[in-house]
Amino acid sequence: MDTVFGIPTAALVGQLMVGLINGSFYALMSLGLSIIFGLLHVVNFAHGAQYMLGAFVAWALLQYLGLGYWWALLIAPVVVGCFGLVFERLFLRRLYALDHVYALLLTFGVALLMEGGFRLQFGVSGQPYPNPLSGGLDVGVTFLPMYRVWVILAALAMCLATWFFIEKTRLGGYLRAANENAPLMRTFGINVPRMLMLTYGLGVGLAGFSGVMAAPIYQVSPLMGSNLIIVVFAVVVIGGMGSIMGSIVTGFALGAIEGLTKLIYPDGAGVVIFVVMILVLAVRPHGLFGRAH
Amino acid sequence: MTTSNESAAAGTIDAPRGGGGREMLHIADLRAWYGETVALQKIDLEVREGEVVCLLGRNGAGKTTTLRAIVGLMARRQGTIRLQGRPTEGLAPEAIARLGVAWCPEERGIFASLSTEENLLLPPVLHPGGLSVAEIYQLFPNLHTRRHSPGTRLSGGEQQMLAIARILRTGARLLLLDEPTEGLAPVIVQKIGQTIRLLRERGWTVLMVEQNFRFASRLADRFYVVEEGHVAGHFRQDELAARRHEVEALLGL
């Protein structure tokens, strides 16, 4: 089959792949945001910067320690996650008793700080990062780069693993319950403050993980976070904040939609997600999978 | 009225029925605030092991606030709270839980995203001596039948049972029950009364808040009347008849 609905199949598959790649990042990032928001009720504006940090840690590991991609995939999320733990413990925690606005503004400030700091050091151009998986799959109609296939599969796996952790494990049960009624959980003897810290670390670690995966595809640049985070916010709004499965499904779906739009109406690709957001919100104010709070 | 006030204030209680054991809970001069608003002005009370003590009073008197202060959920409080002799000054709620107290809030707090059984198993076992899951299901067979339903799909009465049941597993010996019979059918109210009696027999100590005086009067060993953040009166089960007019005046019946 050379064409599907008049579109060359090769191009279709190619764009779909690009869409799913983007979708992978949308899913991972909005998953992290959802987890953090679900328990801490904080919109982590620093999420994009933490993603960027993950990519830079990967770059630094290679540059200064000669540790390649596979090491980075293990180390960088942990490093970024630890930053998250410290930040929550020392700064974010003090704002919980106040209006949510302050926590949002704090993370926003941190995002500015981080982006500014990296821009100071590295300028706005990107650092290249080598592709760890060269070669590709020949699927007849087109040639799928190996690394990109890996990204989609790894993102999917990570999303499902996170979903499993939250929905099916005991600790995840604590998290879900604490989302609903944290004070009551504390009276059961469960150390909710520590859970908050670990949850933030987990969400941030996911951002760092995304950053490492992004490094070989997009250049490692101080701007990579802020470019991504705005779209991710729209994804989260569409999916419904706090819904785990919602974030995953919406992320991949919107990535695919974006990719396909590029084929049909290229100019609209940058804005289609926002258009979808308006349409979804008009019909379901709480997002597709969101619950009324 | 003066006598009971004094003795309540002094924290000494005449030997109650069904107890007379060691001090489980001792509150002296408790004050608490919600932000700038004074919620508790001066609460003094005491609960001994094996007793069922009831807090009575109008809405907004400070009964629930007292319970919240005991479990450590009042951000601003002053005064003494001792659990089994240990002061709870400056302790976080999770630390207070380890002193052997468990709380069943007015809203019941059943988690919607968990099944009945998950709800039941949620509070960790902190001390030995609690009921096992099998014993709980024996006590509350309904919960066993519905154990896979989402927690909030249970009826009001079943949710109340669940809320009480899950803190029986933890090993806490002092139970704080906030309005356990609120909004429930008489049949369920009876069942809850039976349950509390059973718990007392088995050595649990209960401090409960109740608006339903008829229910409480047949069940509790002692009563404190809370009014506008302080203890306005105290009487025992065996004094109810003799001081009936006083009691009714206090409660506005």
Added chain:
Amino acid sequence: MDFLSPRANLALLAALIACVCIAPFVVYPIFLMKLLCFALLAAAVNLLVGYVGLLSFGHAMFYGSAGYITAHAVKVWGFDAVTGILAGIGVAAAIGLVSGLLAIRRQGIYFSMITLAFAQLVSFIALRMPFTGGEDGIQEVPRPSVLGLFSLHDTLAMYYFVAVLVGLAFFLIYRVVHSPFGQVLQAIRDNEPRAQSLGYRVLRYKLLVFVLSAALAGLAGSLKVLVFQLASLTDVHWATSGEALLICIVGGMQTLVGPALGAIVIVTMENYLASFAEWVLIIQGFVFVIVVMLFRKGIAGQFYAWVRNRRERRAQQAPASLGVAK
């Protein structure tokens, strides 16, 4: 402002007006006008976040779109200043209405994100639409006349024009906040379910103030393009929204003068940092963090709190024999 005596208030106001009149002879007028525009933008944001509790992250869309419209109207269609500004405000208010209708239905954090997403939409459209000039923006916007009466070509004339309009806008905000309408808004912020149960059409109130805020931000944007004779993509960028928020929080969020004080601090600071462009983000981020963690009330808020503390302490120290006030 409510607890200074009426005479002190009036004196302060007079002093303020005097300062504003003399200022352009002391400080570079273009800089002052930049201050005024940002103060107004921040005041528009503050109206929502400080008095209604709605944190908008998208005000740049009103600011920037009004700017583009006014720039185009004045340059290409030959509108005069007033009609050009009105056109800008109109478009900003329209965008406010559309985005508000959707955003207002959600609370807190969701509201913020929806405004942000809408702003991105507008930003994107601004980039693509031919009349905005894309990356170059609309340049060489002429200084039009005011209703054909006098020209704004002269910097001083432009300054007083801007000062008067911004002053009127601040006055409008003051009146709104202290009106029954404003009190309902505060009730909504403090306890929305209660306000609803008292019979207030909460959504309607919120939408109204949202559109008002959008219009005010639009006014700021329209004035800005006339002052600088340039409408550019930075005006619709979310960084501008962020800057407005920064000004609000530095100045003091629930105060009327806060936005003005914050603007003075932030715009002056950024002026000094102009040569260190790479440091701007860092400094902004740093200020955000410091203010949120330590000086939440902002300059004005901190001052009012200090005054209140002093009053209370003085009242406590007063001997009992002085008795109660008449």
